Amino acid sequence: MNIENLNDLFEDQLRDILYAEKKIVKAIAKMIKSANNPELKKSFTKHGVETLDQISKLEAVMTSLEMKVKTQKCEAIEGILKEADEIIASVKDPQVMDAALILAAQKVEHYEIATYGCLCAFAQQLGYSKQAKILMSILDQEKAADTHLSELAQEAPALNDMARAA
Numbered sequence: 001m002n003i004e005n006l007n008d009l010f011e012d013q014l015r016d017i018l019y020a021e022k023k024i025v026k027a028i029a030k031m032i033k034s035a036n037n038p039e040l041k042k043s044f045t046k047h048g049v050e051t052l053d054q055i056s057k058l059e060a061v062m063t064s065l066e067m068k069v070k071t072q073k074c075e076a077i078e079g080i081l082k083e084a085d086e087i088i089a090s091v092k093d094p095q096v097m098d099a100a101l102i103l104a105a106q107k108v109e110h111y112e113i114a115t116y117g118c119l120c121a122f123a124q125q126l127g128y129s130k131q132a133k134i135l136m137s138i139l140d141q142e143k144a145a146d147t148h149l150s151e152l153a154q155e156a157p158a159l160n161d162m163a164r165a166a
């Protein structure tokens with residue numbers, strides 16, 4: 001599809017992030033299984049529920065703009081998640097595993113933050129204030145998830161030490 005204006009770009013990125021969120025739901029399920037630290041498991045579980053809610057919100061935004069609810073392959077998230085899979089498959093030590101999971105999850109969060117930040121700005125510029133508010137609520141969840149992961153990494157120095165020593 002040709003992108004001729006800001007509205008086209010906005011719709012293109014909505015389909016891209018919807019694809020990404022659907023992939024992320026599956027990735028989080030794997031991360032919950034692989035995590036050892038109970039707080040980390042809890043954090044992934046919470047964000048898994050939020051991610052399902054984000055998918056509904058994105059679909060609602062699309063419907064409200066009379067767009068077809070449709071995804072578009074996001075190569076970036078495919079790459080980020082493929083790398084995460086490879087790391088998970090090659091780590092054996094439980095603490096190093098948790099450190100690797102935090103690393104992988106934060107890469108995902110930063111990708112999401114970049115996309116939702118732009119989507120919010122585009123929605124505002126396009127005069128879609130109701131949709132901008134919904135996208136902002138998702139952006140806030142992504143930022144909170146990222147902050148919590150940083151806190152977990154800092155609160156568990158052993159986790160970081162192990163990762164550094166490995």
Ligand SMILES: [Fe+2]
Nearest residue numbers: 021051054112
């Ligand atoms: Fe998300």
Ligand SMILES: [Fe+2]
Nearest residue numbers: 109112142145
């Ligand atoms: Fe997220």
